[in-house]
Amino acid sequence: MLEVQELNIKKVKPEDKPAIIVNNVTKEFIIPHERRTTLFENIKGFFSPSTYEKFIALNDVSFTVEKGDSIGIIGDNGSGKSTLLKIISGILRPTKGSVEVNGKITPFLELGVGFQPDLTAKENIEVYSTIMGLSKKEINRNMDYVLEFAGLTKFKDTKLKNFSSGMQVRLAFATAIQVKPEILLVDEVLAVGDMEFQQKCLDIFREYRNEGITMLFVSHDLNAVRRFCDKTILLRNSEVVAFGKTADVIDRYVYRVDSKQDDIFISTIENNEHQEVILNKPSNESKTTGSEESIEDSIDFVEKYRSMANFRWGNKKIEILDIKFLDKNGNEGDSFFSGDPMTIIGRFTSKELVSEPIFGFEIFDERGNQCFGSNTKFKNIKIDSINGDGEIRILIKELPLLQGKYFVSVSCQSKDYKITYDWHSKKYFFNVINNSDDIGFIRINFDYEIEQGGH
Ligand SMILES: Nc1ncnc2c1ncn2[C@@H]1O[C@H](COP(=O)(O)OP(=O)(O)OP(=O)(O)O)[C@@H](O)[C@H]1O
Secondary structure, three states: EEEEHHHHHHOOHHHOOEEEEEEEEEEEEEEEOOOOOOOOHHHHHOOOOOOOOEEEEEEEEEEOOOOEEEEEEOOOOOOHHHHHHHHHHHHOOOEEEEEOOOEEEEEEOOOOOOOOOOOOOOHHHHHHHHOOOOOHHHHHHHHHHHHHOOOHHHHOOOOOOOOOOOHHHHHHHHHOOOOOEEEEEEOHHHOOOOOHHHHHHHHHHHHHHHHOEEEEEEEEHHHHHHOOOOOOEEEEEOEEEEEEEEHHHHHHHOOOOOOOOOOOOOOOOOOOOOOOOOOOOOOOOOOOOOOOOOOOOOOHHHHHHHHHHHHHHHOOOEEEEEEEEEOOOOOOOEEEOOOOOOOEEEEEEEEEEEEOOOEEEEEEOOOOEEEEEOOOOOOOOOOOEEEEEEEEEEOOOHHHOOOEEEEEEEEEEOOOOOOOOEEEEEEEEEEEEOOOOOOOOOOOOOOOOOOOOOO
16 A cells, blocks of 8 residues: 555656756847937937837747767757747846756867956966866866867967967867866857868767767758767747658758658647756856967868859850759759759740850868869750840759758850850859768768678
């Protein structure tokens, strides 16, 4: 009898509780329509109260993260990802709903907040590590490693204000990882940093994941989400539209299935005894900014490369109006799974008759290496003439790239290549998502054949 009574009492040990429970969280931002700065505007405003509108950044969001889970959060720009992490970390309060956090949160959100521009890299590491609770001995012991991880050993005595924004984030990340988190919130750390640094960050996250540290990982890098997250949340227009197996959710995001699908599990909350946890906001909000005298800025490599290479020329006798990428369902997008069909559609126009033009396209990787180039002449496709509007479709049956971001150039030239009508150089890009465990950049279709010699 006693035993039965014991069983009826649900005793939840703290370690059995989920790491994070987000319960019907809504976040509204108030956006004023006008700002009164002068005395006259203030007096005038006294008679006509100021107007504002409410913007809903998160709408009734609920989900549960179990201890040791590694959860990705994906969605378009402005869908509410950062707001969600800020609410979980306690930087922002929800307008409605609550968040329960069971464990110590380490937020890698606005890395570098609290760093002092007038202190050197070494001094900033000392100050920040002290705030994180490290002893002087530990700080001295870790110093070389932190500087080396950040790739800033040479710049240890340089003031932070002379660092590029990428260098500052590297320093902040390297400093922050000295203490192992219980629950880690990561917001787009991988968006900054060169390839080598990104790889180091991913190695750290891999280590954390193997050690069972709970992670919430906001990223636009779907390959990284795929590699690190067991489950993924998809936010669209401030709402959770899917929460389930990462591969299924990414598939849904990439191919823009808009209706709610039942086969993707949307987490429900069973425990209603939520305790609101509002952690301390970092005391110094002033975000350090990059200096014009940045010593190094490898972070912006891709952007710099693009702006340098992204130009257009030609006499526009035939004008290429725009380029779109269509997925296997005929929907426009910029992310595609490796091996899937992809169609590149170019619209063009000409004001007069142009005979025998040649259309071409090229694909480049992020470093500017030409991966492929072809044109209608190479393929023996003769276009007699063009007059007026038209469309060219490049049908790729199986995208032979494995992963990464690729830039596309398109061109239209005369039959002898002597006149360029229009050339858009690396103006367009698309992402390829690896849906296999293969590594590298190209996708090779192959089979294994294994033969064993008999005895
Ligand atoms: N303090 C604020 N005041 C007003 N609006 C805000 C504020 N912070 C965020 N927003 C708005 O809330 C929406 C969600 O922003 P949030 O930064 O969470 O999106 P996100 O999904 O992280 O976007 P991104 O991928 O671009 O980082 C955006 O439209 C943004 O403009």
